[in-house]
Amino acid sequence: MSNEFVVELDPPVGDRDHFLGSPSAPVTLVEYGDFECLPCSQAYPVIRDIRESLGDRLRLVFRNFPLSTVHPHAQHAAEAAEAAGGQRRFWQMHDALFEQQRQLSDRHLRLYASQSGLDMDRFNREMAGHAWAPAVREHFLGGVRSAVSGTPTFFINGVQYVGLIDVLSLRMAIEDAA
Amino acid sequence: METRSQFMRTFLPHLREDLAAHAQASSDPGEGWFVPIGGRLLPAPPAPIPSRVVDVISRSSGTVRVGEKAPPFTLRTTPDQSVSLDDFVGDPIVLAFYPADWSPVCSDQMVLYNELLPEFAEHNAVILGISVDNVWCHQAFSRDRMLSFPLLADFEPKGTVARAYGVYREKDGLCERALFLLDPEGILRWTYVSPIGVNPGAAGILRALESLRAARRAAA
Numbered sequence: 001m002s003n004e005f006v007v008e009l010d011p012p013v014g015d016r017d018h019f020l021g022s023p024s025a026p027v028t029l030v031e032y033g034d035f036e037c038l039p040c041s042q043a044y045p046v047i048r049d050i051r052e053s054l055g056d057r058l059r060l061v062f063r064n065f066p067l068s069t070v071h072p073h074a075q076h077a078a079e080a081a082e083a084a085g086g087q088r089r090f091w092q093m094h095d096a097l098f099e100q101q102r103q104l105s106d107r108h109l110r111l112y113a114s115q116s117g118l119d120m121d122r123f124n125r126e127m128a129g130h131a132w133a134p135a136v137r138e139h140f141l142g143g144v145r146s147a148v149s150g151t152p153t154f155f156i157n158g159v160q161y162v163g164l165i166d167v168l169s170l171r172m173a174i175e176d177a178a
Numbered sequence: 179m180e181t182r183s184q185f186m187r188t189f190l191p192h193l194r195e196d197l198a199a200h201a202q203a204s205s206d207p208g209e210g211w212f213v214p215i216g217g218r219l220l221p222a223p224p225a226p227i228p229s230r231v232v233d234v235i236s237r238s239s240g241t242v243r244v245g246e247k248a249p250p251f252t253l254r255t256t257p258d259q260s261v262s263l264d265d266f267v268g269d270p271i272v273l274a275f276y277p278a279d280w281s282p283v284c285s286d287q288m289v290l291y292n293e294l295l296p297e298f299a300e301h302n303a304v305i306l307g308i309s310v311d312n313v314w315c316h317q318a319f320s321r322d323r324m325l326s327f328p329l330l331a332d333f334e335p336k337g338t339v340a341r342a343y344g345v346y347r348e349k350d351g352l353c354e355r356a357l358f359l360l361d362p363e364g365i366l367r368w369t370y371v372s373p374i375g376v377n378p379g380a381a382g383i384l385r386a387l388e389s390l391r392a393a394r395r396a397a398a
Contacts (some may be wrong), residue, residue: 039235067290069325070324141297142294144294144381149377
């Protein structure tokens with residue numbers, strides 16, 4: 001029986017991912033994150049700074065890794081982000097969730113959805129039916145298979161990043177991969 | 179550019195060595211056995227870090243071998259309940275030895291396994307966490323983290339089961355961060371000993387469960 005661990009990103013980045021940045025960017029940074037995880041919200045401005053400074057050289061992908069056992073709102077928040085993604089507003093919702101991480105009740109999720117300009121009938125229907133729960137679970141299990149064990153975990157061009165989550169360290173690793 | 183390559187050449191290997199060193203040489207539980215997440219280090223992935231994936235684990239009094247019967251045991255899981263390995267004959271069993279309740283890496287690890295209970299259930303697999311903490315400590319930890327699988331207390335005589343599985347750290351008085359997969363007949367099929375400060379995640383367990391299922395289907 002094989003003892004090898006998966007180290008590279010599986011599944012690789014594909015059409016079903018949420019992208020931010022140029023499709024021709026030499027580096028793709030994938031984040032596995034949880035909207036209720038404090039280190040993830042601390043990483044959020046770091047990633048924003050790096051995106052701003054690297055411009056077209058970086059493409060960002062976000063995948064959900066909600067740890068509902070310890071973060072009671074994480075699953076719904078992830079579903080809300082995916083629902084927004086279904087209406088092409090994923091990143092607006094992503095930003096709203098990280099910027100207001102302490103307020104993630106269903107009422108707040110509806111507020112952010114509305115502020116993101118979503119069709120609220122559709123959003124409410126999809127949230128009530130957990131239409132996006134399978135997609136969130138697929139992200140989670142892909143993360144588990146890629147040796148993600150906590151959040152945030154980053155992959156730079158498909159290889160897991162080990163190191164500090166600050167602008168300097170992460171940017172250096174990204175530039176090295178370019 | 180030079181700074182970058184210097185960073186990659188010097189810092190990252192050191193970081194990895196440091197993490198691995200926790201497993202090899204830690205004698206100070208206060209610092210040695212968890213990755214300092216508060217210091218903004220990520221939980222590290224298991225693969226790039228030297229670790230011990232072996233077919234024979236032999237240390238202190240115990241030796242276990244892949245392909246042989248796993249040592250039987252009965253341990254308390256709550257103040258008034260015990261669990262025996264025999265209770266689960268007929269199902270694959272995942273044993274997750276971990277150093278201590280409450281430490282950051284352990285709790286991340288147990289929370290991850292809790293999230294994966296549906297996937298373990300698909301394999302009819304049972305997961306049991308084991309540490310040298312006592313039942314009251316387990317109970318508090320389990321309630322705090324909302325864990326829905328049993329934590330077993332290898333508490334008195336301390337570390338008996340960990341010793342039998344060859345994963346007791348005499349000098350620390352803790353067990354290793356070690357995973358074992360037993361097949362439905364109680365035969366040990368897969369082991370992994372992680373650097374003690376590194377969350378091994380669940381990729382290995384899931385792959386081992388899939389391999390076990392495939393092997394049994396092929397044999398059937």
